[in-house]
Each structure stands twice: as structure tokens, then as C-alpha cells.
Amino acid sequence: MGVLDGRVAVITGGGRGIGAALARAFAREGASLVVNDLGSAPDGVGGDKAPVHQVVEEINGSGGQAVADDGDVADLATGERLVATAVERYGKLDVLVNVAGILRDRMIFNLPEEDWDAVIRVHLKGHYSTIRPASAYFRGQRNPDGNYRIINFTSVSGLQGSPGQPNYAAAKMGVVGLTYSLAQALGRYGVTANAIAPGAATRLTGVLPAEGDPGELAPDNIAPIALYLASERSGWLSGRTVAAMGYEVGLYSNPEVIRQVNGTGPWEFEHLARVVESNFRPVADGPPPSVFVPRG
Structure with missing residues (x-):
């Protein structure tokens, strides 16, 4: 028995890194998936359909259930399609996980307008484009005990204010505010909303531990807390930001x-x-x- 048996999830940014690790873990634990990834470079340029389709083929080849989508998550039409695909393919939607993101690092005094706009678009509009149709679906079920889950991804960059990432920091703190709003608005419809601030070695971060366990910063280590938040057991927790890095998890305080x-x-x-x-x-x-x- 998997902790997500019978549950249906949409995961964005699922072609590589943390998103791919979550997709594999969710599938192993019994979830049926719609996995999205445009396959762009870390700065959001270009597109490569292969990674997300490879992840989905791996899941299906291992006995899981997944369908791939390689659209631009910052387009509302893509978000609507992801939710519709889950409902049409599997009959329902239980969990939405927003992982997709890009980086264009500059100090604020050297930051071009297009780099500000691109990062805000992918992170904040990318969350909006999936959350809007998913929340409408959850509300339409008229089930206050539905155990529906929204899991967003923020960053220490926003929570602590990385000096070389003003666009990314602003977007990621925007995700936190959005998460608070969702928790307040959607609880009556059986929805919890939480954010994860991860620390992992991915294409975006390029971070590797200087010493110690080389697997400590593997994206796979973010999966357990995401599994918990996606499970029916986590219904008591909403409107919070959880930290996950290596073999540690933590709970951030909310502003007061x-x-x-x-x-x-x-x-x-x-x-x-x-x-x-x-x-x-x-x-x-x-x-x-x-x-x-x-x-x-």
C-alpha cells in the first residue's frame, strides 16, 4: 500500500531535478500523474520535450500511471489543460504541485527589465495558471472533507533575501503570500495549501556539498515531505512554509x-x-x- 494510493496529482517542472524526483516518488506511492515540463534551459530559453517524456515513460514502464505535458506552464491554457487532463484521464484531481521555475541572476542595479519579467512570469504566473483551474475544480466538488492539496515551491532566496536574485526572491516571496491567501480562501472547500523551501543540487542551483555525504543534497531528499503534504494525513497543516534540505526538515514561522x-x-x-x-x-x-x- 502506497501513501498516495488512489490519488491523482499534477506536477509542474517534472522533467528534471526536484520535480522529476517528486514525480517518481509520487508514482511509487500509488499516485496517478500528469507531469508537465517545457524543458527550457535554466534561464527559461528554449524547450526540450524529451526530459518530461522520459520521466513519464520510466514511470509507466515501472507499472505506474503518468501522462506527459510539455506546454509552457505560465500560459493559462496550459494550466487549464493539465487540470482537464487529470480529470478526463483519471476521473478526478486531488493534488497540485507547482515546482517549475527559472533563474536569471543579476544585482538589482544591473537587472534588465526582460529578466525581471521572465522570472516573475514563470514563477508567479506559472503558479496562477495551474491554481486557478485546480481551485475551481476543488470548489466545484462541494466536498469540505475532500483532502485536496496545493503544494507550492518557494525558496530561501526569498525568505532570506538573496542579494543577487532580486527577481527570483520577489517571485518566491510572492509564492508565500499566494500560499497564505489560498489557505484562507480554500479551506472551506477541503483544500490545504502549503509551500516548500527546498535545498538541493539541481541544474538551477549547481550546488554540491564540499564534503560529507554526496547524496545529501539529492533532489530525492525533498520528496518525503512533499509526499506527506500530498497525503490525506496532512489535513491539519495549511498556510505554512516547510523547509527541506538534505536529511533535515523544518517549519518556518509565519510573519507576525x-x-x-x-x-x-x-x-x-x-x-x-x-x-x-x-x-x-x-x-x-x-x-x-x-x-x-x-x-x-
């Missing part, structure tokens, strides 16, 4: 106000400046200051 000062009326500049500097500025070698509530 950590310090607040309450005034009694409109702020006067010098008063506000003193309050902000005395309450919000970090204190070296000591705990942060306690909240100061001004009087009068």
Missing part, C-alpha cells in the same frame, strides 16, 4: 508583529523617532528592549 508601540493620537516626528529607535533598534549583546507605551 513582534513589537508594537501604541500612541494616543497622531505622531509628532521627533517623538515617533525616539520611540522607534528605543523600541525597534536591536540591542547589542542583550535582549531586545521591552515595549514602550508613550503617555500623553
Whole structure:
């Protein structure tokens, strides 16, 4: 018995790297799949249909069920087709996994407009194009206990602010905000939405461990947490970002106000400046200051 027996999933970016590792793992655990990948270069240029079809042939050759799609995920028509294919081929859709992405790294002062637009398009529009039809399908099932899952992919680049990836960081933090919104909007329809921030050696990252276990950063190590989030067992978890790298998993905190000062009326500049500097500025070698509530 697989943890995804009887479940149907759409996976984007499934031709290589993390997406391909997830597709293989989901198939081994019993899921029926629609796997999408345009097959472009890491910067989004070009297209190669072979990788996604090879992954699907491997899955089907091992006794699994998968169908390939090599369309551009940032086109809404592709997202609609992926959802429709899942429903027509397998009778339903349970899980949507958005992995597809590209990189065009530059410092912000050297970043061409087309590189900003291309990265935002693939990551954010690419999520929108699949989520819109999938969410409409989930809502139409009228099943608040449906155990439907949306799994998005963010990045430490956005969560921590990589200086050489302003376009990628902005897109990936946009994915986090989108995930929060989906969790709030779709819970009533039986949908959970979570994001994974992965660390793995792929074509995009080119990262390999300098020492230790050479398999630690293998994309396969991202699959277990994705399997859990896709399973019916994870229904308690929604609107969160999970970290996965090597043999570690973690849970990010959601943004919250950590310090607040309450005034009694409109702020006067010098008063506000003193309050902000005395309450919000970090204190070296000591705990942060306690909240100061001004009087009068």
C-alpha cells in the first residue's frame, strides 16, 4: 500500500531535478500523474520535450500511471489543460504541485527589465495558471472533507533575501503570500495549501556539498515531505512554509508583529523617532528592549 494510493496529482517542472524526483516518488506511492515540463534551459530559453517524456515513460514502464505535458506552464491554457487532463484521464484531481521555475541572476542595479519579467512570469504566473483551474475544480466538488492539496515551491532566496536574485526572491516571496491567501480562501472547500523551501543540487542551483555525504543534497531528499503534504494525513497543516534540505526538515514561522508601540493620537516626528529607535533598534549583546507605551 502506497501513501498516495488512489490519488491523482499534477506536477509542474517534472522533467528534471526536484520535480522529476517528486514525480517518481509520487508514482511509487500509488499516485496517478500528469507531469508537465517545457524543458527550457535554466534561464527559461528554449524547450526540450524529451526530459518530461522520459520521466513519464520510466514511470509507466515501472507499472505506474503518468501522462506527459510539455506546454509552457505560465500560459493559462496550459494550466487549464493539465487540470482537464487529470480529470478526463483519471476521473478526478486531488493534488497540485507547482515546482517549475527559472533563474536569471543579476544585482538589482544591473537587472534588465526582460529578466525581471521572465522570472516573475514563470514563477508567479506559472503558479496562477495551474491554481486557478485546480481551485475551481476543488470548489466545484462541494466536498469540505475532500483532502485536496496545493503544494507550492518557494525558496530561501526569498525568505532570506538573496542579494543577487532580486527577481527570483520577489517571485518566491510572492509564492508565500499566494500560499497564505489560498489557505484562507480554500479551506472551506477541503483544500490545504502549503509551500516548500527546498535545498538541493539541481541544474538551477549547481550546488554540491564540499564534503560529507554526496547524496545529501539529492533532489530525492525533498520528496518525503512533499509526499506527506500530498497525503490525506496532512489535513491539519495549511498556510505554512516547510523547509527541506538534505536529511533535515523544518517549519518556518509565519510573519507576525513582534513589537508594537501604541500612541494616543497622531505622531509628532521627533517623538515617533525616539520611540522607534528605543523600541525597534536591536540591542547589542542583550535582549531586545521591552515595549514602550508613550503617555500623553
